[in-house]
Amino acid sequence: MFFASDNWAGAHPAINERLSKESTRFAAAYGSSDLDKSIEVRFNEIFEREVAVFFVATGTAANSLSLASIARPGGLTFCHSEAHIIEDECGAPDFFSGMRMVAVEGPDGKMLPENLVSRIARYPQDAIHHGRAAAISITQATEAGTVYTLDEIDAIAKIAKDNGLPLHMDGARFANALMALGCTPAEMTWKRGVDVLSFGGTKNGCWCAEAIVFFDPELAKDFAFLRKRTAQLFSKSRFIAAQFDAYLKDDLWLGLAGHANEMANRLRAGFGSLNSARLAWPTQANEVFAILPKSSAKAAQENGARFYDWLEPRDMPEKVSADEVLIRMVTSFATTEEDVDQFLSICASA
């Protein structure tokens, strides 16, 4: 019953197999192998257009260097107040991009367009002292386990365009969002106005596979130097490429994310039939935020379940009472129905 995070899961067998196969040969280093090149082509196909794609070591690196590549001196990046880039990356986005992250409030982990508009308005382009709006970043799926609809992305993208700001998407759980919406990668990104994407594979069955995708290759013209200078260029880069090769083949990635979402949905449904549990936010991808009696949570932990107690956000509509606890449960490709059902059954009996 490992629900602590999707990054507690291992790696999918198909990805392992591909890595093993890759390990037996020689190939050019630093991203110039045939395999690296072929994966770049694969990204073009998946996104139905020419993109520039670069592998990096971590999701934090993907976000930070994405923002660094669109940064302007004195720039501000607007994101949700619970966004990973502002609260969970130890200031790495600020460090690499030289920008300040500005929190925008909104329910269910999503920026409310009117809040975004009014925050941006506080930082006009000639406001030397305050700094100037320079980028917008959305997380898809969000930190609250919800998903921006295509219309909601449109609304954010329109604000970006109206203000001349590039739009970044943190896609650490990109595949989960895609499966939730049932649309194509192109439809969820550049067709909406996304300029740069952090494309995550690690949480969905790879062991280390993160990429930055530039929909306008012009934005990437300095990126090779930026990546090297920030110590993110793997010498044996082709082992990242190999993971993506298996990940993207025959829609493996979509299948894995679909399974994870299904397991989250099974949890959600199970909680729905319990009187003692409530959900903090809608479950739309592979994260479930549940308010449980402390006794249930304790019983589950004693039976080996792993999950995180979650700090109650200031703007959460559901309030947590003194004998309750807010927990986050994350499902992954490796979560089983048995794990879910066992957890629910413990809650039911506690």
Place this chain on the structure above:
Amino acid sequence: MFFASDNWAGAHPAINERLSKESTRFAAAYGSSDLDKSIEVRFNEIFEREVAVFFVATGTAANSLSLASIARPGGLTFCHSEAHIIEDECGAPDFFSGMRMVAVEGPDGKMLPENLVSRIARYPQDAIHHGRAAAISITQATEAGTVYTLDEIDAIAKIAKDNGLPLHMDGARFANALMALGCTPAEMTWKRGVDVLSFGGTKNGCWCAEAIVFFDPELAKDFAFLRKRTAQLFSKSRFIAAQFDAYLKDDLWLGLAGHANEMANRLRAGFGSLNSARLAWPTQANEVFAILPKSSAKAAQENGARFYDWLEPRDMPEKVSADEVLIRMVTSFATTEEDVDQFLSICASA
């Protein structure tokens, strides 16, 4: 005949196997798993003392964050004029540490102690305008394929101590140097006065396994934050740990490095028996710098050999004539006797 670099090799089967085994289970993320912890203990054993060890994504990261952890404002790091940190990492050490790398000359890729002393003397501790000496970094094995003897490390370490400067060792090819000297890891590092070590596994049979080893854990007290903030903390960190687990088990790492050194030595010996080839520097680890007739190099390339033409350093004693070329050949765990012999045979007939 892949001699371009040891990072063109794949990964050793034992390391692959260990990764596959690790992939099937759940475990805590961000370096807090049981496996991560057990590898930390393993490093203590290997170095015969308590050390603080941190995994990072690349050798450039290992060097840059090592230096960042010992940096002082306005600091200067002294290193050989051909060192990786000054010439091959796109300024990453400067970026992360905020220090300037100062080149010190010396033959065979090693800093000459008297040159080091006189360079340091130009930057006294109160020289606000010039910046102040803050660290020394040596590369073991060097970029010239040579190895500092223990006495030579002692000489550098004494200068470090006399000037109150911490000593860093770039051990991207640590195992190769160790096998060349036939000493223990402790004898080549902290027993000589090394404070921080970039411990590389990638070039010697891992696919991505780099660590920073602090011999004084006090130096590492802020490192966890530094690493996260610089986007070098893997979520599935245990897959680095797993590689080191296999790498360090039953002295696999030493065996692999020993093989690589042997292959380099076979090359060296082969060149020695050819009239047409000379060595630019002594071959002491797994790199051979050879001056060949252009015709030989061309013939080898046409037969599939891969190696790099090397820019002639200004202070190289052997001069390269107009119909010759300086090439670098690097051997690895995956180099075979057949590859070596085929290369030599082509040169002999060309």
Place this chain on the structure above:
Amino acid sequence: MFFASDNWAGAHPAINERLSKESTRFAAAYGSSDLDKSIEVRFNEIFEREVAVFFVATGTAANSLSLASIARPGGLTFCHSEAHIIEDECGAPDFFSGMRMVAVEGPDGKMLPENLVSRIARYPQDAIHHGRAAAISITQATEAGTVYTLDEIDAIAKIAKDNGLPLHMDGARFANALMALGCTPAEMTWKRGVDVLSFGGTKNGCWCAEAIVFFDPELAKDFAFLRKRTAQLFSKSRFIAAQFDAYLKDDLWLGLAGHANEMANRLRAGFGSLNSARLAWPTQANEVFAILPKSSAKAAQENGARFYDWLEPRDMPEKVSADEVLIRMVTSFATTEEDVDQFLSICASA
């Protein structure tokens, strides 16, 4: 009627005179002249203890380098949500210190201790992902024209001490706060627990005189290098020293600040006797935030008055109606009673 800012005023005649006198002689550069040294001694006397004092070019530099000198990797600085360091310095404090500024709410421009405590609690010292609490900064006088009482500073300092955090004071309007409280410099700073002070002279009659005062000289041990490296070391540093020489002589600085405060108080009293005006916050130093009918503000501007319309903070208790405007008026050593009375009279008749 120049009420736009105290930095719209010129320089006091005594300061000019001292500068002129200084200009006729030769003296050592970069802060090592006899005059520089004598001013350092003067700061010891003023603060009744040994301090380390360094001149810098701007208030933004004073704040940024103060924070840089107490920064820790992954660190967070807690300050009021309207603080200059978070909203008015274009991210300079983040850039130089590598820290993120975290906004803490509170009425009248002052952090509410319970808010500070709860914000800090979100960032425990082992929270690698979130970053860790590393400093607290208060502004005295505040951006709202109010002044922390000694008890209020004590409350903040206790939180700092409880959490092991250094306490910085942005004293861009230090003298105004001092006159408001009627205490000594020592009583308002290190006797309360302040560790580092941005000591501003520019807004109070100098033309460019800003200093950083370290109450624990140990904190300043790297500062000379930090200042040079950040391009803040004046070659003719003694001209800053000369300004401070006149500024601090015979309590000139206190007299100038007292006059500015008195002029603000005269404005406040005048608004109090008008039915049409309200104050947004109490007037305690040399800034008045008034809510006026738009017609009054317009009439004043047409008669040559200069002031800034102010963006209504989200947490301001007084609400500004559609036909009103919130304005900021700042008085200085150069403000005259005539200016004040003329302004009030225009408002009365509008």
Place this chain on the structure above:
Amino acid sequence: MFFASDNWAGAHPAINERLSKESTRFAAAYGSSDLDKSIEVRFNEIFEREVAVFFVATGTAANSLSLASIARPGGLTFCHSEAHIIEDECGAPDFFSGMRMVAVEGPDGKMLPENLVSRIARYPQDAIHHGRAAAISITQATEAGTVYTLDEIDAIAKIAKDNGLPLHMDGARFANALMALGCTPAEMTWKRGVDVLSFGGTKNGCWCAEAIVFFDPELAKDFAFLRKRTAQLFSKSRFIAAQFDAYLKDDLWLGLAGHANEMANRLRAGFGSLNSARLAWPTQANEVFAILPKSSAKAAQENGARFYDWLEPRDMPEKVSADEVLIRMVTSFATTEEDVDQFLSICASA
């Protein structure tokens, strides 16, 4: 007999007078006053074209932010091995620009064009590991007291153009060089191909007046934010403007530089008639590098002369014997014939 540096001199009376006059009025802050604006126009006139001009606090800031404004990720700036930006600014140019300074050798403090060409050739535009050529910087007058001729600047500018690199000029002693060449500011800068200029006034009679001049205003489009973010925007900016107002009026600046050069020439001529003294480099501006008997230097010091012993550069053709010393003497607007003659007379009798 103050020959330690031109920044040991005070400020010229005309500049003081202008500052005093400015001090009595109110004016807009942060560079938006009428006076600031009028000085910008003055720079257009002096350079005979539209330029973008920005004041900063120090020469180090002028150089660092000039380079920051033309920097590219992974960029390298080529400069003479004795340049201020590489040896005397404590790494500030590296810090602000993110570039590495690469030393180019050449006699008399000037880069030799063929050395520059060969250094640049080591860093081709796709050399991710080494970093790429991104800028060239020349110092005019040089650190050796010499001056690049217009032809020599042309030669450097051609190399810059051939390699697509912007050209920066460190003009800390711009006026001295101008007087030495007898040409116009335009002829020595943009007409030769200079893109950005550090225009120094401090060493030539101001007390703090440094500006960055962009000959292509497009290069300056982000500069206002860059300057604020790096804490270099003065609130009472008009006091810098006031200094430039007097400095540039009626060619005061040229007269002051001419006098300083004349005093250096008088020193040079005096040394020439002494058997015991030699010059290390030609005296072309306001610096004299003399090799004297230690006894002469000592006698001068005992009589109150101030100058710096100079570290012998590795490539200096004249060698300094054991009983000699290399000293640097700098003249300024405030140097008198009496000072010069007294110094020479001491040397003659020692």
